[in-house]
Amino acid sequence: MLDQSENCSSRVATTAHDEHDRRTKATGPIDSRHSSLHEFLVASQQDSLAFAERFEQLSAYVDDLVRRRHYHYRRVRTGGSAGLARLLDRDSGRVVEVINLASNDYLDLSRHPATIAASIAATQRYGAGTSASPAAIGNTDLHERLERELAAFTNCEAALLYSSGFGMNCGVLSALLRRNDLAIVDSCVHGSVMEGCRGAPMRTFAHNDLDALERILVRSRSQYANRLVVVEGVYSMDGDLAPLADIVRLARRHDAMLMLDEAHSTGVFGARGRGTAEHFGILGGVDIVAGTFSKSLGSVGGFVAGSRRLIRYLQMASRHYVFSASVLPSVAASVLEALRILDDEPSIRERLWRNVEYFGRGLRALGFDIGASASAIFPVMVRDDLKVKALCSCLYDDGIVVTPVVFPGVPEKQSRIRLSVTSGLEPKQMDHALERLAHHAKALQII
Ligand SMILES: Cc1ncc(COP(=O)(O)O)c(C=O)c1O
Structure with a gap:
């Protein structure tokens, strides 16, 4: 486990050497910073491997993601998907409350x-x-x-x-x-x-x-x-x-x-x-x-x-x-x-749009590149898979859950975090998310 007190930028450590390794595919134990999920799921070098070898390689990759605190899949929710959600924290085994910017339940109708x-x-x-x-x-x-x-x-x-x-x-x-x-x-x-x-x-x-x-x-x-x-x-x-x-x-x-x-x-x-x-x-x-x-x-x-x-x-x-x-x-x-x-109940949709406008204005004012977003979905363009993973970890440590979008979901030069806004989010939750996002994005030289 990496030291959790390290700051956001030290979780990336992307150097020219890393970049070279990533391109030439390092040999030896799997270092997830040099590989992408694509290599273990669909790349042609997997075609001739026995099932056991494929499973082994992917497991080693996931283990390394977990070790680096870059594993952002399969979070365990212990209640409904509200603006404030309860998750089972993998490290401590405790239930933690997080601001939920990863839900597609835009109108909170599941609850x-x-x-x-x-x-x-x-x-x-x-x-x-x-x-x-x-x-x-x-x-x-x-x-x-x-x-x-x-x-x-x-x-x-x-x-x-x-x-x-x-x-x-x-x-x-x-x-x-x-x-x-x-x-x-x-x-x-x-x-x-x-x-x-x-x-x-x-x-x-x-x-x-x-x-x-x-x-x-x-x-x-x-x-x-x-x-x-x-x-x-x-x-x-x-x-x-x-x-x-x-x-x-x-x-x-x-x-x-x-x-x-x-x-x-x-x-x-x-x-x-x-x-x-x-x-x-x-x-x-x-x-x-x-x-x-x-x-x-x-x-x-x-x-x-x-x-x-x-x-x-x-x-x-x-x-x-x-x-x-x-x-x-x-x-x-x-x-x-x-x-x-x-x-x-059109007021629910009106509340969603108030939140969308509030959050979008906040992101733009902070200088984030959110592409041509015009809906409840905001891509925050990062354009570096490692920085995306590090940013997600840092936000999680601050009680904010977002969705990482990296290669092969999008081309690597378009990797981003995806934020979605729902009608139940409170302005103070959005303010907190914006403030922490800006803090870590500056440390990672994203803005
Ligand atoms: C555009 C689009 N179509 C279809 C789906 C699949 O829908 P479901 O998750 O309900 O199976 C998704 C899921 O995110 C989607 O974004």
């Missing part, structure tokens, strides 16, 4: 008394499980009601539930895309979109670059049976918005279909919280709308909405739907309640 009450009532009526896939006997009147409500919410003809947002993207895309189709995706889409597109030809365009998108649309004309453009309303690691109205126009002009993932925009954007499609005045104007229950809707699961025929197709052809147990009744009930709250 709203009405969503909790609805989920308890549904469990009592339908049971704790669903017993089967929706294609068999796992579908209930509650599921069907939620599908109707989500269709109305997105202004689409029909909707379909999946037991996770990740599974939804995989299930929808893999069911739609075949060898003669082309997926055209923004380079910053979520891993679940990439995963779903694996079985078909795919082209990526530079993030939010309309010219690059149009070039692909022009060049791929008449080569494919179908072309599907996939973008997100709000990008999960950058917090910026897609220029959605222009993308809809381009897709139409070039006869391509458009799929929009509203994971981080549902509940946050639009006068009634219906996402970026509502924000840009084109609700109902996107072919396929995808979403998740695990962010603003305060639960877990995913959905897709579109034409009646598309949904019927997915009901039969989407393996992640057909061969997986249905969404829990407690989940369906709490999401129905969350949708009602979005309509009936």
Whole structure:
């Protein structure tokens, strides 16, 4: 264990020599400062190793991260995900309170008394499980009601539930895309979109670059049976918005279909919280709308909405739907309640936006580079994986939890910490976080 009293900058010790080692890959015991997770999970040098060797190498890597206090995965929460959360501290074994800037529960609906009450009532009526896939006997009147409500919410003809947002993207895309189709995706889409597109030809365009998108649309004309453009309303690691109205126009002009993932925009954007499609005045104007229950809707699961025929197709052809147990009744009930709250309690969204504006102003005033963030997600650009890990450790020691985003999540030169703001955060908690962030960022020469 490193001395916990050492300051933030000494946790990095990045020298030209380290940099050289990192590039040339040091031999001997694994030093996590010279390696990235990518090397142990996907890099081709792993391909010929026996399972035991792969497991051994990754374990040694993780052990070294833990030893350096750079291991920021799998924190153990002992209660709800509030602005102030309780965690089990790995070193002391004690429960500690932390300011939570790592939650996607933007409206704090996972702890709203009405969503909790609805989920308890549904469990009592339908049971704790669903017993089967929706294609068999796992579908209930509650599921069907939620599908109707989500269709109305997105202004689409029909909707379909999946037991996770990740599974939804995989299930929808893999069911739609075949060898003669082309997926055209923004380079910053979520891993679940990439995963779903694996079985078909795919082209990526530079993030939010309309010219690059149009070039692909022009060049791929008449080569494919179908072309599907996939973008997100709000990008999960950058917090910026897609220029959605222009993308809809381009897709139409070039006869391509458009799929929009509203994971981080549902509940946050639009006068009634219906996402970026509502924000840009084109609700109902996107072919396929995808979403998740695990962010603003305060639960877990995913959905897709579109034409009646598309949904019927997915009901039969989407393996992640057909061969997986249905969404829990407690989940369906709490999401129905969350949708009602979005309509009936706009003050929660207003409180979120007050916090977003307050925190964003604070970050900018301190001189942080937060890219083009325009949502509840703030990337603080660090551009050095080691500094990201050190900054996260120092913030944790000060009672603040943030999300590190390093290679391969983003290219190393774009590594950052990701901060997310929720409606329940108090100004004094945000002030404290800003003050400590500035202190450590100066020590690490980030600002
Ligand atoms: C844009 C996007 N789509 C899909 C998902 C997957 O959703 P879930 O975590 O609900 O499975 C995420 C998760 O962070 C996401 O950011």
